Amino acid sequence: MRRSLIIRTTAVAATAALALTACGGGGGSPLSSGSGGSAAPSSTIIVGSANFTENSILAEIYAQALQAKGITVEKKLSIGSREAYYPGLQDGSIDLIPEYTGVLLQYIDKTAKETSADDVYAALQKALPANLTVTDKSAAEDKDAVVVTKETATKYNATSIADLAPNCGQLTFGGPPEFQTRPDGIPGLKNTYNCTFKDYKSLDAGGPLTIAALKNGDIQAADIFTTDPSITQDGFVALADPKNNFAAQNVVPLINKAKATPAVTAVLNAVSAKLTTDELINLNATAAGPTKPAVDVVAKDWLTKNGLI
Template identity: 30%
Template sequence: MRARALVAVVALGAALLTACGENSERDASQQPQGARLRVTIGTQEFPEALVLGELWRQALAVNGYTVNLRKAVGPAEDLDQALRDGEVDGYVAYTGTVLSIVAGEEVSGLDPEQTYDAVRDYYEGQDMVVSEQTPFENKDAIAVADAFAEENRLTSIADLADLDSFVLGARPEFEDLQLGLAGLQEVYGLDNAQFVPAQLGDQYAMLDDGDADAVDAFTTDPQLSGGRYTLLDDPELLFGSQNVVMVVDQGKLDSIDSEAFMNVIDTVNSELSEDAMVEMNAEVTDGRSEVDVARSFLRRVGLMTPLRS
């Protein structure tokens, strides 16, 4: 009698273990395969790139992926090489920089879609995939004080040619760059510009102090959050286009649920407007960590919960 009872208990236990095993396998199969893999994403070491890396890392983590964010890999060419060498699985990339620095192609005159298509074509056949691009760009621009723009009716870089002269402040190398003063003179006829070299980061102080009438800026500079400066339009696209994408290794995508992975990246990217990036950059500049800034943004746009497949 006791033996029969023991056999029954063992049989029941085996059945329960089998059922638990089946449930575990079923639960695991419903998770992205990347939940059991580590994905390494590379970035450069400046606030915006770190914020972008954190946005992707946290959104992927919410959706079951384990992400190692590798910071300070280096400039675009170093990130590209790290991807090819298998040191990272994907990286934060600016389309115009990839096209000009990595691919060695011309960027001036290309709009965002043309630049994106050229980058995607470049990586096609090289076992690399490019995500959808962000709505925002971070590229060179010419900024002036709001009062100066209003006084001189400036809306475009081309309008500067109507001034008798103006002082242009920018980093020293800007003077001889085609994507700098040399290009501004050639494309917009700005031979009336008096160039004054400035340290990167000092441009806005030059505007405030009256030491420059116009300065080289970047379109997502945190200083632009204060509403005191005007970015002049670049109708000839001298400075090209600089939207953000993830460039990711095809082999890594093949080893995980590639559709789910790219859906997370593309969904995050679609939320990144210029105003949103300026605001996040300003928060980091003011001392808030990129981890907290990214988390707050993802929570605000509803991406701190798993995406529906």
């Protein structure tokens, strides 16, 4: 976001109506409940997620795939943004979370300049603290994007962020609060494209608040994840990023190194081998569909279809 959710990449937001319900978690933080922040037994994997639908689906996929192989799992979903859940990975109150390579790298190393998928992944492996590791990255990618309506794209003849840049001062931008300070967020758009927006509205991570604000004109540009089905459904335009302000954002499991046993790693790698960007889009569209199935149901159906459980 999904994501810096810092990432994010994207994180998806665009899974619209579920973003704050299935993923939002009312009440206290999942990290402050249950275990009280203590580490799980060595045989248990605590799986966490960010507070948007796509990430919760991915966390359910990891959790259910591990359970199918007899591995004990606890779940703490919808924790919040990276700023909220990353400390839990460091203190052991969660062990595993779906991440996005580019935004995670920039969160850890704000000077990182890598943009290609392989370069970002290699740099991330080197930048991670000693107690964390990543298993295989997937081909699935979910990036933050500057998204506008067709009317705005036509008005400014914009197909890319570079095209929009001369007119940013006339536009209000909407996105999650953290996008205002993340390196590839508002600061990145200013530094990379000389794009300074007139105003910023703090909304959600590409969820229903952002989608509604863009549709009704309260904002004219928004941070929405590229796998969000609303881009197609609502006729929005995801502007191209020719200067790579948003680095590659491949989905990757981030895990406590002590819990990354060969058995656990094999399961996570098998999931990553099956995940593609089209699969992510389909998962998000299913979750946001007419029946709005729960994320655990969406995850189970995908795992079954792909022979992973």
